Amino acid sequence: MSVPMTVQVVTPAGVVYDHHANFVLAKTTGGEIGILAHHIPLIAPLTIDEIKVRRIDSDTHVDWIAVNGGVLEVRNNFVTIVADSAERERDIDVSRAERAKRRAEREIEEAKATENVDQLRRAEVALHRAINRINVSKHL
Missing domain, CATH: 1.20.5 (Single alpha-helices involved in coiled-coils or other helix-helix interfaces)
Structure with a gap:
């Protein structure tokens, strides 16, 4: 089993999402990026799109978050997304x-x-x- 990453999505209203994951897929202004554990440090601007997070408990457990742009940072198995607004699929x-x-x-x-x-x-x-x-x- 791979080392899990912590994924947080933060807006001015607070933390929208905070879980451990094996994989994150996001759309940056330069294209799609897939993030696994031990990814090199990275900061990238995001487009208005969905974030896919594959949770550690099961390969079929995927969370989706609607993000209205923002910034993604990857550092030391911690993925932080800062956005003006974001919503999990269940909260829309x-x-x-x-x-x-x-x-x-x-x-x-x-x-x-x-x-x-x-x-x-x-x-x-x-x-x-x-x-x-x-x-x-x-x-x-």
Whole structure:
């Protein structure tokens, strides 16, 4: 059995996730990265995407966390993810995420109609976040 890593996801609201794992998969701005025990020290910016954590108790026990960007740090078998917001799959309010998706789609249409580039960019990010939360919730 491999040496476990500690994985923590932290937001301004506090610790969202704290468990031991054998494997972590995350999407950085440079692409996907898989992390195993004894990974070299690393700091990488994250995109809006899901984090996959394979827990130590079973190869089939996988946790999913929706992360809205942030920073991943790996050091001494400790993986820390600092994000503005993050939610575990079991904590996602799907109806709220669906409403946020519809609202963002309306804002995108409005921004295109008025040629408001700033509003369009914000709405596209909001849409990406909502879709990410919906997708992560489906892992349950």
